[in-house]
Amino acid sequence: MEAFFNRYRHLSLLVVVVFAQLILLAWQIKTNQEARGVRVWAVTAVTPLARFIEEVRYKTAHFFSDYVVLSGVQQQNLQIKRDLDRLKLENQNLRNEVQMADRVRALASFVKESQFKYLGARIINNAPGTNSKVVYIDRGSTTGVMRGMSVLTPDGIVGKVVSSYPTAAQVMLINDPTFSGAVISQKNRTRGVVKGQGHVKMILDYVQNEEQLEVGELVFTSGEDRIFPKGLAVGKVASVKDGVQFKEVVVVPSGFREGLEEVLVLIEGGHQPLPTATTPVTNQVTLLPEPTGDDAAGNKFEVAPDKMKTEADKVLERYKQIEQWNGGQMGTSGRIPNYNVLPAAPAPATATPPVISGAKPALAPVKP
């Protein structure tokens, strides 16, 4: 037996070692355990070395790239800059989209509340020319835009269609040097013609020096030019001063307040009344005393009481006097007074001029 094992010692050892491993394997499968003792030894022997190698590799790689070549940092920096530029553009585009959405919402609200028919359009480009204020919109004759139609925004008029093509239309803005339109002021109802100057501000021409016009007064279309219907906002009076023959008035248009991107073309419109001017409300009301005046001789004048009465009051008073004189009253004593017979005339009063409505009352001289 011993000779057998000596002769085949290698094979015997092989069988023993393989058999031992088979037993180990079978035990692990049967008991579902993983022979942790052996694994701990193997992992403890291998992992520190692996950790050390990884540390060396990491530091070497980063040292080389960060401090020697800087290729990674430079590329990273360039990439970050590109991403930043792209994000800035995206942010700006999104802001523009939000602003456009707000404008479109305002347009839609204006159209919805208005009784007229509008067509939304977008300005696509400007016409060439140094001082020309002519733009193109993306609506043309195929969508109903015709020459002469008004172009406006919810804030006011911005121009008129001067040419219409199948897919686009040319619009002259109100600040174009060749533009003019008939307007009327809101408070004083002063009429004039507004003209473009090639820049933001416009002038209001043909306003007599004697006419009333205030700074801050709103100006609307009057409808007299047969282009813009009456009642559309034009702008606000910025300055007023007397000129040689006409006032020199500057008007700031209101239609360009929010910038000019989307506009409305008035397809079917009509005249509408001007909105009423609202007066500022104050808490305290101050009443002036009754007016008095002096004539050239130094006599003081005061207003006669009966001159403050209307014609109807005078007629009623006369009827009462007739009734008192006749001793009867209509509908009470069965006796109808004769209203055609005037009672005895009272003491003559001094002659006074007739009172005209709206004018200042006449002053009766009173002897001191």
Add this chain to the structure above:
Amino acid sequence: MDFADRYDSSRRSRISRFKPIVLVLAPLLAILFQLYVPRFATFFEMLNLPLLVVVYFSLMRRMPVLGILFGASVGLVQDSLSSQPLGVLGIVQTLVGYFAASMSLRVDGENPAVRLFVGFFFFLFHQFFYWLLVRALLGAVIPVELVDNLVMAVLNCAVGLPLFALFDRLKMK
């Protein structure tokens, strides 16, 4: 001197000796290589450096006992670092070590052509017995990809040649 003595003396002269530290570090580094390098280059997953180490040292030591123990040790360490039960790769590497050492008694392990053949043969031997043990003992099915295995065998034997030349420098004079 009789034939047995002449045979024994000639065999002893062809046995390569290595320092114990080399016998410990070489398989350890081979296992580390197999664990670490494929993280950065998946191409190296096809290499089986622990197998090449077992084949080389069993071939050069020309001692079946050492081949058995060396193969079993390397195989068990590989099993310990993997998720499969201990013993699968241990048995396979044990067989590789034994047969490589047995083959070295009859062929010249320092011949490059022999080394190429040995590398190619024992890779396929390893793959076959691994597939057999996993299927028979664990009940798992590994797909048989013959062409891939042939290609990997060629790759391993090609890598084994310069690796064996490198290990030759670690021999004790």
